[in-house]
Each structure stands twice: as structure tokens, then as C-alpha cells.
Amino acid sequence: MEKNAKIYVAGHRGMVGSAIVRELQREGYHNLVTRTHQELDLCRQEKVEAFFAEEKPEYVFLAAAKVGGIAANAEMPADFLYENMMPEMNVVHSAWQSGVKKLEFLGSSCIYPRMAPQPMTESCLLTSALEKTNEGYALAKISGLKYCEYLDRQYGLDYISVMPTNLYGPNDNYHPRHSHVLPALIRRFHEAKMQKLPSVTCWGDGSPLREFLYVDDLAELCVFLMNHYSGQETVNAGTGKELTIRELTEKVASIIGYEGEILWDSSMPNGTPRKLLDVSKAEALGWKAKTSLDEGIRLTYEDFLNNPMRAER
Secondary structure, three states: OOOOOOEEEEOOOOHHHHHHHHHHHHOOOOOEEOOOOOOOOOOOHHHHHHHHHHHOOOEEEEOOOOOOOHHHHHHOHHHHHHHHHHHHHHHHHHHHHHOOOEEEEEOOHHHOOOOOOOOEOHHHOOOOOOOHHHHHHHHHHHHHHHHHHHHHHHHOOEEEEEEEOEEEOOOOOOOOOOOOHHHHHHHHHHHHHHHOOOEEEEEOOOOOEEOEEEHHHHHHHHHHHHHHOOOOOOEEEOOOOOEEHHHHHHHHHHHHOOOOEEEEEOOOOOOOOEOOEOOHHHHHHOOOOOOOHHHHHHHHHHHHHHOHHHHHO
């Protein structure tokens, strides 16, 4: 990307989009185009087409998405399918029609099969059944990356995709029920500490293994790939390291300073047993995650404390 290129970041107020904006600005890109949801509803095709016709961005980072944890995905599968599928298709199609030079689509590691061989390589996509609790979201993300792949195959477009593992960091969603596991734990243990609660009950039995990537590390990879990668196959983004949810829970409690008892409700779902990405492809291209989990959790907790609107909702 040329330094003066016009770049559209879709979803710039979300955790991923805002991190991409920070990284672009850090690297000297300042001709950025953004729109809030109120200014541009990406579910409305005619509005998206008009936006691209007017602004004519040269590069697009598609980070807009409806995201949530196990509870949100299980309770609202129709919403997660529609509110991810429509923006993806509208943005990618309009980018193609308006002559965007390159587009990068942001997906999620939940696209891979529930029982995929571990660690999961990019080639294991669609080899067996998905995890049911987030199937709607996964199907939407698979459709988005496949549309980019098909446009490349059929028309020679340089539209790429990146599939990050579990993300966390500044501007995360700390909703008590609809957030992902790490921000949910930060909120829960902070409130337990403030209220001096004797115990905190967590979902499942703590046995699932998970990998976590600090969002600024992902943003660095996203800009790197836009400049250095072309190909129909997606690129995994992760750390290559995992820990159990029980270990994560104990780590978050320790960093926040909660000293009460941690209990487990095994009647609640665990989700996928294990979800580790093979990141050898990204590392072979020259990228590696930098932020340790402990440091990332500390930085995320600072964001939670210093952003009242995030902390209170």
C-alpha cells in the first residue's frame, strides 16, 4: 500500500478495527476512511454501493462483525448469521464493483471443524462438522472468506483473508453475558473484588484448551499481509500457545487481585474441546506475535478500568 493510498477500515470502532487504525497510523498511513454504523448500515446493499461509488477507496480492511461468546452465539444464531453475512457480501461485492485494488477479510478460528486435528492448519477448513454453539457465526465467516477466494479464482482479484484465534485487548466488549471468555472474566473478577464476594462461579469444567492473541499483534499482521501476501488460502493468526480455561481463569483472577474461591458449573457448555491454530504459515512469511498473555491481560484490564462506558455496559 502506498502511504497516501485511500484506505477504508470497516468496523473501525470495534476491537479489531480500532487496532488496525492504530497500526496504520503508526506506520504512516493517514488517508483513512471510516463510517459508524449510524452513518452507514453495511446490511443495506444500496447504501454500501453508494458509499464505495462516492469514496472510491483503494484498499479495504473488512473488520466489521457481530461478535459474542458462547451464550450470545447459542441464543442468537439467526442474528449472527444475517448480521455477519450481509455486511461481508455487500462490502466485498461493492469493493469489486468499484475497483478496489486489494481487500482483506477478517474471519475467526471458529470456522474450523469442532474436532479438527490440532493444531489446525488452513487446509482443514470444511473437512468435518462445525461446533454447534457458534455455527451461525462460523457459516457467515466461511462464506465471506470463500467469496474472496472465488473472486480471486474467477476474476483474479487480490482479495485475501486472515483467521485469528481468540482475540482480546483495548475496546473489547465486557458485557456480562454476551462477551467472550477473557473480557467476561475480567469484568466478573473485577466486580467480585470490588464487592468482596467470597466466590466466583465460572461456566463449564475449565478443561477446554484455548489460545489467545492480543489484538494489536493481530493488527500488525493484518497490515503486514496487506503489503506482503497474496493468495486464495486464508492465513491463520495466533500465538501457537494454549492453556486451559481453568488456567486462564486463575491467571485473570491473580492479575486483577481477586483472592476468593473459583467454582465451576459443569451444567453449562464448555464449547469446542480444543482450538489451537497452526501459525507456521504466518511465521514463514515473517510475522510472530509479540505480546505475552500476562502483559496483554494487564493492558486489557487497564482499558476496562479507564473506559467507563466499556466497563459499565
